[in-house]
Amino acid sequence: MLDRIQAYIQEHQLFSPTDKLLVAVSGGLDSVVLAHVLRKLGVAFAVAHCHFGLRGEEADADEQFVRKLAAQYDVPYFVEFFQTKQFAQQESISVQMAARALRYEWFERTRQAQGLDYIATAHHQRDTAETMLLNLTHGTGLAGLHGIRPKAGRLVRPLLAVGKEDLYDYVVENRLIWREDASNDSPVYQRNRLRLEVLPVLRDINPNLDQTLSITAERVGGAEEIVRRYVEETAAQAQRQEPEATYLDIRTLQRTAATTLVLHELLRPFGFSYLVVKDIVHSFGAEPGRRFESPTHRLVKDREQLVITPRSLTKFGTHQLQAGQEALKIDGLHLRTELLERTEGFDIPRGKAVAALDADQLKFPLTVRPWQEGDWFMPIGLKGKKKLSDFLIDQKVPLNLKDQVQVLVSADGKIAWVIGFRPDERFKVTDETERVLVVKRM
Numbered sequence: 494m495l496d497r498i499q500a501y502i503q504e505h506q507l508f509s510p511t512d513k514l515l516v517a518v519s520g521g522l523d524s525v526v527l528a529h530v531l532r533k534l535g536v537a538f539a540v541a542h543c544h545f546g547l548r549g550e551e552a553d554a555d556e557q558f559v560r561k562l563a564a565q566y567d568v569p570y571f572v573e574f575f576q577t578k579q580f581a582q583q584e585s586i587s588v589q590m591a592a593r594a595l596r597y598e599w600f601e602r603t604r605q606a607q608g609l610d611y612i613a614t615a616h617h618q619r620d621t622a623e624t625m626l627l628n629l630t631h632g633t634g635l636a637g638l639h640g641i642r643p644k645a646g647r648l649v650r651p652l653l654a655v656g657k658e659d660l661y662d663y664v665v666e667n668r669l670i671w672r673e674d675a676s677n678d679s680p681v682y683q684r685n686r687l688r689l690e691v692l693p694v695l696r697d698i699n700p701n702l703d704q705t706l707s708i709t710a711e712r713v714g715g716a717e718e719i720v721r722r723y724v725e726e727t728a729a730q731a732q733r734q735e736p737e738a739t740y741l742d743i744r745t746l747q748r749t750a751a752t753t754l755v756l757h758e759l760l761r762p763f764g765f766s767y768l769v770v771k772d773i774v775h776s777f778g779a780e781p782g783r784r785f786e787s788p789t790h791r792l793v794k795d796r797e798q799l800v801i802t803p804r805s806l807t808k809f810g811t812h813q814l815q816a817g818q819e820a821l822k823i824d825g826l827h828l829r830t831e832l833l834e835r836t837e838g839f840d841i842p843r844g845k846a847v848a849a850l851d852a853d854q855l856k857f858p859l860t861v862r863p864w865q866e867g868d869w870f871m872p873i874g875l876k877g878k879k880k881l882s883d884f885l886i887d888q889k890v891p892l893n894l895k896d897q898v899q900v901l902v903s904a905d906g907k908i909a910w911v912i913g914f915r916p917d918e919r920f921k922v923t924d925e926t927e928r929v930l931v932v933k934r935m
Contacts, residue, residue, distance in 0.1 A: 764800055839929070903920075
């Protein structure tokens with residue numbers, strides 16, 4: 494089995510021998526085998542475990558088991574304790590969908606923070622079969638019939654080379670211990686019903702069902718590649734990527750063949766379902782402001798474009814910038830500061846991403862927070878004060894981007910900068926200014 498997995502890794506170029514992986518380990522049979530296989534193959538990796546707070550003491554025992562396994566392998570260990578039910582209620586999604594969104598967002602954040610190259614999960618051929626049939630049951634397109642891909646961005650699945658029976662043989666041969674998750678046998682979950690009640694019948698018809706569906710997935714993947722190239726050509730004309738949002742030109746989309754299909758492919762990375770995409774297409778002729786939601790993103794139909802922004806998976810609170818602090822990193826925002834003496838010939842930096850402020854007019858600590866109804870400031874270049882809500886309307890800021898606007902506030906409560914838009918007149922650099930605080934949005 495090791496040879497098959499090694500060949501699969503090389504065939505699909507999942508990662509190189511020098512790469513370091515973050516391995517998702519639940520403590521179940523599949524992920525325990527994955528960790529053992531990678532160790533046997535000499536792959537450098539760290540272990541990541543998700544505690545979703547759903548199964549009480551059983552989940553606590555899983556976490557302790559995985560922690561000991563990582564210690565046994567002498568590899569770094571990372572764990573996150575999620576409030577999954579609360580997040581699901583907040584976002585009005587299922588617990589399963591909430592768990593998926595939370596874990597993959599955390600995996601990627603941890604991978605980047607630790608300087609690792611890829612995230613490895615323990616999906617195998619039976620998972621591909623289950624996924625294809627479940628997608629077909631719910632209704633799907635090509636994307637749902639290609640099964641689970643060997644590699645998707647920084648996500649890799651080395652065990653897709655083998656079936657579930659191979660994994661059982663492997664744990665027996667290597668005398669591995671794992672944890673059983675009782676929820677895997679619960680008929681409450683659709684995947685479990687498919688696994689326990691439907692697939693056994695289909696395997697009576699075709700004992701090689703998992704392998705057959707795996708081959709079918711490869712063929713569907715070829716057809717999808719043709720579609721992908723057409724979608725890429727459309728994206729090159731219609732899509733514009735900015736730091737704060739993704740924009741799609743409606744007129745260009747309307748000129749494409751099979752507009753709904755093409756738009757669904759363009760929006761698939763953002764998690765929008767086909768039915769929602771149909772509603773989006775129907776909104777093309779409607780007034781601006783229609784809002785559409787996916788588990789991870791928000792889309793607003795603006796005047797002649799669609800505006801897509803990520804939904805924060807953590808609550809964005811208030812953060813302080815102390816005197817002398819040179820950087821502040823928070824979700825979706827990175828600020829850098831520089832304190833300069835204002836000498837003769839000083840050139841004031843310009844642009845929406847930078848604010849030059851009279852340092853002696855500021856009172857520290859400065860606060861970065863979301864804008865609020867009732868906020869007002871005195872925009873440079875305009876006379877008098879203006880409500881921030883009116884200012885954002887004047888700037889024609891799309892609805893979902895308004896939700897992300899942050900303000901930099903002096904300790905005396907005065908807004909010094911609407912970040913990414915305009916500084917306040919009360920803090921502008923004048924001939925009398927002696928020290929300048931330059932704040933840049935990176």
